[in-house]
Amino acid sequence: MFGLKTDWSLEMPPAYFTLESYEGGAARWCPGCGDFAVLTAVQKICRDEQLPPEKVVAVSGIGCSSRFPHYMKTYGFHGLHGRALPVACGVKSRRPDLKIWVATGDGDCCSIGAGHWVHAIRYNMDMTVMLFDNAVYGLTKNQTSPTTPPGRKTNTHPRGAWLPALNPLTATLGFSNVSFVAQTVDWNPVHLHATLAAAYRHPGTSFVRILQRCPTYSDDMFAEVQKDSNRLLLLEHERGVPAASGLQRMYAKRMEHDPLDMAQARALAEQQDTLPIGVLFADPSRPRYDEYTAQGLEMTAEDRLNALESELDRFAV
Amino acid sequence: MRQKLSEATVEIVSDSGEGAQKAGQTFGAVSAKMGNGVWTVEIIPAEIKPPARSRAGASGIRVRFGTKAITNMGDHADLVVALNEQVLYGRLDQKAYKKGTVVLLESKWATDGLETIRTQFAEALERFEGEGLRVIQLPIEAACGEHTDNPRVGKNMFVLGMLCHIFDRDIDKALNEVKLVFGKKGEKVVAKNQQLLRAGLEYAAKNLDLAFHVPSTASDEPKLVMNGNQALGLGVMAAGMEVVSMYPITPATSASHHVAGSFHKMGGLVHQAEDEIAAVGFAIGASYAGKTACTITSGPGLALKTEFLGLAVMAEVPLVVVVVQRGGPSTGLPTKVEQGDLLAVLYGEPGDAPKVVMAAATIEECFHMVITARRLAEAFRTPVIVLTDANLATGVQPIKRPELDPEWLAPPIDQSPWPKGLAPYAWDETTGLSPRPVPGQKGGEYVLTGLAHTQGSKVAYDPESNERGLKMRSRKLASLQQTLQTPEVHGDPEGDLLVVGWGSTLGAIEEAVDRMREQGHKVSSLHLRMVSPLPLGLNEIFSRFNKVMTVEINYSDPKDEGPYASGAPRRRSQLAWLLRAETLVDIESWSRVQGQPLQPLQVEQALLEVLEATKASAGGKSPVTA
Known part of the structure; x- marks a missing residue:
């Protein structure tokens, strides 16, 4: 009748996810915390990609930024200090259908969990790792972190941090089988979003260092680079963060950098005076451990029992 | 005329790399196939390649076999083949031999080019004779050399042949076993080894006045011969685990090797993590995502996993953790047995972290317990710890072939x-x-x-x-x-003494109890498989005995030494500690921590002492608080 298909109800368009689909409980970071911007960027990417919330898992360790999963309306795993990466790798190992976001801080990733950092990069399983680097321990109230610049006064080093700061970019670019390294800043939502989106789309472990201000303990940490946009170098490439007029207006210093160029990526990462933002390195051809770990998923119970029987035969007398 | 024995215990000891273990395993397999009860245990040095002729470097194997089922390594060896004299010292320290133990000793060292070696050999002979060993010097390597250009490599099969003659093993079964062992190396290698086996057999028949017969009964029941770690690995597969996440640690790792060898054929994954913490974290991540996962470790690894175990309890993540115990604390005795991790698995985490803890008592249980553990972990949404130990891990025994059940596998998520x-x-x-x-x-x-x-x-x-x-x-x-079912008492349901044990000591305890009961003592035993939660009904059982004691391989202060002699409170072994707290019964404990499995004779002596002390102090009946 009227030419309507009788089974029209079976052709309902798939649910359209809005930002609200990913918004969990009200975030309880300090007002002005850089983490809010990251959360919004991730929610936008989930929406843009139309990821079913039940297929998204946010994994974190312990620290201010590790509260991240609680503010996503997806599955989440808020585990132990320093141990987000092994958990994330375990989640991904046999669930290729799940999309993994890892939230970790400079203490979580570069100090107590540093061993896992080296190896998770080498495993190169498909996930996006966001290093919220505010160069200080916030949750435990202002202790020196591995990325605290020397001379900065903290509760554990009241006369100023003594050691040279650890550079997460050069470190990560030095790990074997690294496949994606980028840097962005919390105070530029456009660049933050574009960088995380590139990271999300990269197959393999995408490591993004986010310079993130702690309004309570390190509000001034990046004041100089914030004030003087010449201290930042905008990296542009079609395979990284593409050139966009909005960003070009903001940054006088720009550079076309091919993310496959590891030598140049390492040189850029070494720079202290001018901080590169954008994708430093991206090689989608690197081996991915999740392709190995997911082998055999299709096997039936019968297959398994048959294989086991022949295994038992080996011990038969 | 062969002398008939109800059982015999044989050892082959040598320097590492001389093939003693392969010869012993083959001997054990042949005996199992003949229908004998068998228990095989490897003698393992801590180093991979210890220097030759070193006292601590003894490598080898003990095979105890008999007409009936054998459940433990027994007391003293009846016969030892030693490829040099130095390796026997360590075994003597471990009280592996008795007066009259026959030692077939390689004699080439008596005429060695180095004077120090000749002197060592002479000194050793004196010592062994002083210990009452019956040493028979034999030019084993030279005799073997008449049949091969490389007797150092081939003499293990020659020795196997000697043993086959001495203990009347089925020669066809032995030749076939050699074929199975060397089959992968090609027909030539098989034929050579079979030839050496025959040569050893003929040599022993011609030169030795040793001939025994250990009757066996062939049975149609399908059997498998394996060690506890192999059983554990197969159990992991039969339980439908998808992920084994591990980090290498002795003596647990070989279980993961067995899984790794064939897990891919079942669609499973062995993940070798970057450390023990990541190993358990990975397993927890997989389990959170709905995949069945376990991690296999030993004491030091368990310590590192503590924080994650607390998380699994707190967040109710199903997880199976197998702890193959070794000597501790710290690096302790990596290759040797101890039951020292009971309280650590129960109470190791900060805060209250209740979890299920089970202990396998036999090699067969190493297989079945993983299956139960996986189901409990999921049903109760909790970590489940399965305790085994180095004794089970390396002990080899014939077990009933399990009939695989599809229900053991985890259902799809x-x-x-x-x-x-x-x-x-x-x-x-x-x-x-x-x-x-x-x-x-x-x-x-x-x-x-x-x-x-x-x-x-x-x-x-x-x-x-x-x-x-x-x-x-x-x-x-x-x-x-x-x-939970109340555990059964082995022996009479009431009496003078009840021995409570857990884990791999089952065989030694029950053998000791049986011997004492034959002598008329009113002794029984009870073995716990579930340690957390404990089964109900223990108090009622305990109340039927005048005295209750535990026998364990973990430390307890001795009663009669140092400050304890004057009545200072002493620290008890771990199960005794637990049972005293849970039942308020004044439970005695006896334990040994020498890195050795318990021998039935040791246990028997300990039980006798406690029995006598109890009788003396109470004139028969000692008060038992219920």
Whole structure:
């Protein structure tokens, strides 16, 4: 009748996810915390990609930024200090259908969990790792972190941090089988979003260092680079963060950098005076451990029992 | 005329790399196939390649076989083949031999080019004769050399042939076993080794006046011969595990080797993590995502996993953790047995972290317990620890071939939509149990957290929520406890002394108890498989005996030395500690921590002492508090 298909109800368009689909409980970071911007960027990417919330898992360790999963309306795993990466790798190992976001801080990733950092990069399983680097321990109230610049006064080093700061970019670019390294800043939502989106789309472990201000303990940490946009170098490439007029207006210093160029990526990462933002390195051809770990998923119970029987035969007398 | 024996214990000891273990394993397999009861245990030096002729470097194997089932390594060897004299010293220290033990000793060292070696050999002979050993010097390598250009490599099969003659083994079965062992190396290698086996057999027949017969009964029941770690590995596969996440650690690793060898044929994954912490974290991640996972470790690894175990308890993540115990604390005795991790697995985590703890007592249980553990982990949404030890890990025994059951495998993960309004921890107030959402289930989205949380998995710092969570997690154990069977008493249900044990000591304890009962003592034993929660009914059983004691391989202060001699409170072995706390019974304990499995004779002597002391102090009846 009227030419309507009788089974029209079976052709309902798939649910359209809005930002609200990913918004969990009200975030309880300090007002002005850089983490809010990251959360919004991730929610936008989930929406843009139309990821079913039940297929998204946010994994974190312990620290201010590790509260991240609680503010996503997806599955989440808020585990132990320093141990987000092994958990994330375990989640991904046999669930290729799940999309993994890892939230970790400079203490979580570069100090107590540093061993896992080296190896998770080498495993190169498909996930996006966001290093919220505010160069200080916030949750435990202002202790020196591995990325605290020397001379900065903290509760554990009241006369100023003594050691040279650890550079997460050069470190990560030095790990074997690294496949994606980028840097962005919390105070530029456009660049933050574009960088995380590139990271999300990269197959393999995408490591993004986010310079993130702690309004309570390190509000001034990046004041100089914030004030003087010449201290930042905008990296542009079609395979990284593409050139966009909005960003070009903001940054006088720009550079076309091919993310496959590891030598140049390492040189850029070494720079202290001018901080590169954008994708430093991206090689989608690197081996991915999740392709190995997911082998055999299709096997039936019968297959398994048959294989086991022949295994038992080996011990038969 | 062969002398008939009900059982015999044989050792082959040598420097590392001389093939003693292969010869002994083959001897054990042949005996098992003939229908004998068998227990084989490897003698393993701590180093991979210890220097030759070193006293601590003894490598080898003990095979105890008999007409009836054999459940432990026994007391003293009846016959030893030693390829040099130095390796016997360590075995003597471990009281492996007795007066009259026959030693077939390689004689080439008596005429060695180096004077120091000749002197060592002469000194050793004197010592061994002083110990009452019956040493027979034999030019084993030279005799073997008449049949091969490389007797150093081939003499293990020559020795096997000698033993086959001495103990009347079925030669066809032995030749066939050699074929199985060397089959992969080609027909030439098989033929050569078979030739050496025959040569050894003929040599022994011509030159030795040793001929025994250990009757056996052939049975049609299908059997498998394996060690505890192999059984464990097969159990992991039969349990439907998908992920084994591990880090190398002695003596647990070989279990993972066995899994790794064939897991891919079952679609499973062995993940060798970057460290022990990551190994358990990876397993927890996989389990959170709905995949069955376990991690296999030993004491030092367990210590590193502690924080994650607490998280698994707190967030109710199903997980199986197998702990193959070794000597501790710290690096301790990596290759040797101890039952020292009981209290660590029960109480190792900060805060209250109730979890299920089971202990395998036999090699067969190493297989079946993993299957039970996986199901309990999922049903009770909790980590389950399975304890085994180095004795089970390396002991080899014929076991009944399990009939695989598809129900043992984990069901496919549920990806149906999560019921509307159902909380991720919708605890049943009575049982503490709750259904678990798995990522991918629409509407079940929740954030697992190690922080105190509500049943909605929302972080909660309020007083009620914290206490409620603790209560619900504890309640799960009580619910499980209600379903447990009261363990059976081995021997009479009442008497003078009840021995309580756990883990790999089962065979030695029951053998000791049986011997004492034959002598008329009113002794029984009880073996615990479930340690947390403990089964109900223990108090009632204990009340039927004048005295209750534990026998364990973990430390307890001796009664009669140092400050304890004058009555200072002493520290008890771990199960005794636990049972005293749980039952309020004045439980005695006896333990040894020498890195050795218990020998039935040791246990027998310990039980006699306690029995006599109890009788002396109470004039018959000692008070037992219930």
